[in-house]
Amino acid sequence: MIDPDIFGYDFDAYLEVIADFTDNELIPAENEMVEAGAVPPRIVARMAELGLFAITIPRAYGGLEWTMEQQVRLTFEFTRASCVYRSRFSTVIGLCSQAILDHGTEEQRQRLLPAMAAGELVTAFALTEEEAGSDAGSLTTTAVRSGDNYVLNGSKRYITNAAWADAFVVFARTDQSKPGADGISAFIVDAGSNGVRTALPEIMNGHAEGPVGEIHLDDVEVPVENLLGGVEGAGLTMALRGINHARLHVAATCIGQGTRLLEETTAHVNGRRQFGSAIAELGAVQATLGGSFAELEAGRSLTVECARAFDEGSIPRHRIASAKLFSSEMVGRVADRCVQLLGGEGIVGPHPVPRMWRDVRALRIYEGSSPIHERNLGRAMIKQVAADGTLPNTYRV
């Protein structure tokens, strides 16, 4: 449950609360999280109490209703800590709640969003399958109408929060005669339903404390009122609403991670002495830091600018894709340089930088891998220039 006082805070006061939480609770608990292999339950309870499950949800549904620019600025703060913490509530605030908000029925919004905002209903977003990753439209999980239920069969993999979610938003094919996106619908599936089984991978290379999981659906009966929006065939359109939202949050996550990586690394080079002085005195080290800082700030500006455009109205999906692509590639480069500047400590021992280096690698794979974004942006440019000579989502008057 959210601390009732939180609802009275203006944004600057709330941002201060989240910055303090990051510095005084999230970062100090990182080693405990690594040892336990999971986010400590008391930290999850504090996230709920401070409203982190609620930042994107309207006040009418029990949320805090911050703007996208404010969400991005909050993300810059809490992702100075391990990005695994964010994963614990990311599927609620982005992928799932936004699809329900924009495409759910009013009954579904009233039933689900207040509990999600309170952190009492954790949801996972179940799209990816073994044969349907980048090509999500080729998924084969089926949903067949049977009286007042749909019966779902299939398997999902790589699903964030699968193992501890209370409910899943599952994408399944309702019309076998339509291959591709047109035959896909979205369902809200209670994780406790008969026929639902989840499994965790044995090995995670990065994000180890927030493992993704498999969801197996074996003749799972889902009531018709849990068909998202009450309409068949629009599942992937509904998914894209949450995906665009989440992509901008991922871009902001890259900035928070990059900030911490550079703070930690700069402190290290200030203290590490070789050749008779701090290695921070070496020109090559200074250039590496300075170039990385400039890239970080370029990503920050792009992400904030994109969030402002989002708040102004239509979703600038090509700019969002650009922010996600640039920022995730940027933090990969920065993390690699930081490991280099740590020398052996970048490989051996418990320094946070190598853990973050492993964690940020996944940011270039989920929410659309970098090559998919490059391809889609290129295609959009070619199409629009052919139509009217301009680039998509640009600032031209």
Ligand SMILES: Cc1cc2nc3c(=O)[nH]c(=O)nc-3n(C[C@H](O)[C@H](O)[C@H](O)COP(=O)(O)OP(=O)(O)OC[C@H]3O[C@@H](n4cnc5c(N)ncnc54)[C@H](O)[C@@H]3O)c2cc1C
């Ligand atoms: C940590 C993590 C969390 C995740 N969380 C979720 C979740 O909550 N819900 C969910 O549904 N899924 C989730 N995913 C899955 C994620 O969305 C997929 O991994 C991603 O879409 C890529 O699919 P794939 O892994 O099957 O790779 P593939 O589709 O096999 O692609 C592999 C690589 O091939 C290249 N490639 C593929 N297609 C093209 C193309 N057309 N053009 C150019 N290059 C191409 C790219 O380099 C790509 O990285 C998560 C994944 C990870 C790693």
